[in-house]
Amino acid sequence: MTSERNTDIEIRLLIEAIYLKYSYDFRNYSGASIKRRILHALRQFDCLTVSALQERVLHDPGMFMQLLQFLTIPVSEMFRDPSHFLALRNEVVPLLRTWPSIKIWIAGCSTGEEVYSMAILLREEGLLERTIIYATDINPRSLDKAKQGIYSMQSMREYEENYRLAGGRRDFTEYYTAAYGNAIMDSTLRDNVTFADHSLATDSVFSETQLVSCRNVLIYFNKDLQDRALGLFHESLCHRGFLVLGSKESVDFSAYSDRFEPLVKPERIFRKS
Amino acid sequence: MNGVRAVVIGASAGGVQALFQVLGGLPPGFVTPVVCVLHLPDDRHSQLAEVLQRRLNRPVREACDKQAIEAGLIYVATPGYHLSVENDFSLSLSQEDPVHFSRPAIDFLFFSAADAYGDGLLGILLTGANEDGAKGLAHIKNSGGRTVVQDPRDAQVALMPEAALALHQPDHILTLSGIGQLLATLEASAC
Numbered sequence: 001m002t003s004e005r006n007t008d009i010e011i012r013l014l015i016e017a018i019y020l021k022y023s024y025d026f027r028n029y030s031g032a033s034i035k036r037r038i039l040h041a042l043r044q045f046d047c048l049t050v051s052a053l054q055e056r057v058l059h060d061p062g063m064f065m066q067l068l069q070f071l072t073i074p075v076s077e078m079f080r081d082p083s084h085f086l087a088l089r090n091e092v093v094p095l096l097r098t099w100p101s102i103k104i105w106i107a108g109c110s111t112g113e114e115v116y117s118m119a120i121l122l123r124e125e126g127l128l129e130r131t132i133i134y135a136t137d138i139n140p141r142s143l144d145k146a147k148q149g150i151y152s153m154q155s156m157r158e159y160e161e162n163y164r165l166a167g168g169r170r171d172f173t174e175y176y177t178a179a180y181g182n183a184i185m186d187s188t189l190r191d192n193v194t195f196a197d198h199s200l201a202t203d204s205v206f207s208e209t210q211l212v213s214c215r216n217v218l219i220y221f222n223k224d225l226q227d228r229a230l231g232l233f234h235e236s237l238c239h240r241g242f243l244v245l246g247s248k249e250s251v252d253f254s255a256y257s258d259r260f261e262p263l264v265k266p267e268r269i270f271r272k273s
Numbered sequence: 274m275n276g277v278r279a280v281v282i283g284a285s286a287g288g289v290q291a292l293f294q295v296l297g298g299l300p301p302g303f304v305t306p307v308v309c310v311l312h313l314p315d316d317r318h319s320q321l322a323e324v325l326q327r328r329l330n331r332p333v334r335e336a337c338d339k340q341a342i343e344a345g346l347i348y349v350a351t352p353g354y355h356l357s358v359e360n361d362f363s364l365s366l367s368q369e370d371p372v373h374f375s376r377p378a379i380d381f382l383f384f385s386a387a388d389a390y391g392d393g394l395l396g397i398l399l400t401g402a403n404e405d406g407a408k409g410l411a412h413i414k415n416s417g418g419r420t421v422v423q424d425p426r427d428a429q430v431a432l433m434p435e436a437a438l439a440l441h442q443p444d445h446i447l448t449l450s451g452i453g454q455l456l457a458t459l460e461a462s463a464c
Contacts, residue, residue: 004388004416008388030357030359030365030367031359031360032357032358032359032360032365032367032381032384032385032388033355033357033365033367033369035385035388036369036381036384036385037369073367073368073369075368075369075370216368218338219338219354219365219366219367219368220367222339222359223339226339247353248337248338248351248354248366249338250337250338253337253339253340
């Protein structure tokens, strides 16, 4: 269909324009999902065509920042997939302990739920004090939210069950203060967390790490970009370091399939081989 | 109309039984890939692929991210993730917000598959208790594909087929056994 074909051309041009103007690189994102999100943004911004949206985005950086909120997917929860965190606690923590100091990279940390989950787990295992966590994302607004560590009480009540199933050892309420329907996370949890703007599409490795957690990020990338990201993780990880992915993500079909070995396969925990 | 290169099926309440009936009569040599979205509880250890494979005695796979769609296979969406078809005929997963309270959403599969396969797609919408899939099925039709809606009188829950019929006139309105026959003769009639 002609209009459908036009839309696909316009989307490619928009993505190219964003890259040229703002250096955000969505060129190797999975097409179907990015198309949906752009068309969704189109309706929210009352633009009739993607070309009209492109004109506004190109001439108005504030407009781009608004569009970026549609292009990134801030879906996250604390202790998402509790069995994954239980496996981290039981299978990975005993091995992590053998390093005198630990560096962890949470890539695509979004609004921070994964960061606080990891910090809580490490504190309960007595490792938080000797760990540095790098939490990175491409969306500055998400990073701000992550730094603030304020979540709705309603979602915290949902996370409480996750926390328990993930092998949590204390009362989940000890980790936050409730106020005005919100929960403010214990700020000491992020004493050793560095939040930073980092793109898996355009930036390079910044530190050696013992563990990289990148969950439900790779699914938004095409195979080439998945390989680039896995390459960064491989380069960042020390000898026998750990890579943890989302529940439906794998290294199996990537260029790095023989450079990681599964440690707990159903929980998507891999080890640099 | 060109030959059908892929089939997409959406169903909700009563969908598992309906799938058994629709896919139960496929001839052994049926090669056209079939991709299904069923609304199921958000439990990632869904056994649907195994159950279907045993029941149909055909290879059924749970859809994996960036997996190329292969001839002769039936794919089912994994709970908790949207399932799309990319333009290179691979599958992709995503976690955008639920649509009509559903993730996977039938609409997302139908829209993306129509964009990829154009007039080579056959879309089938079965029983269900919400409106997911109606817009997607109309988009398949608008993209040149062929559409089938289960006869609401034959459906365990009529709302989903009725919503589809309110949006567009499909090529066929059939009972489950009628849809099964259509699929069983699909490849013979395309030659």
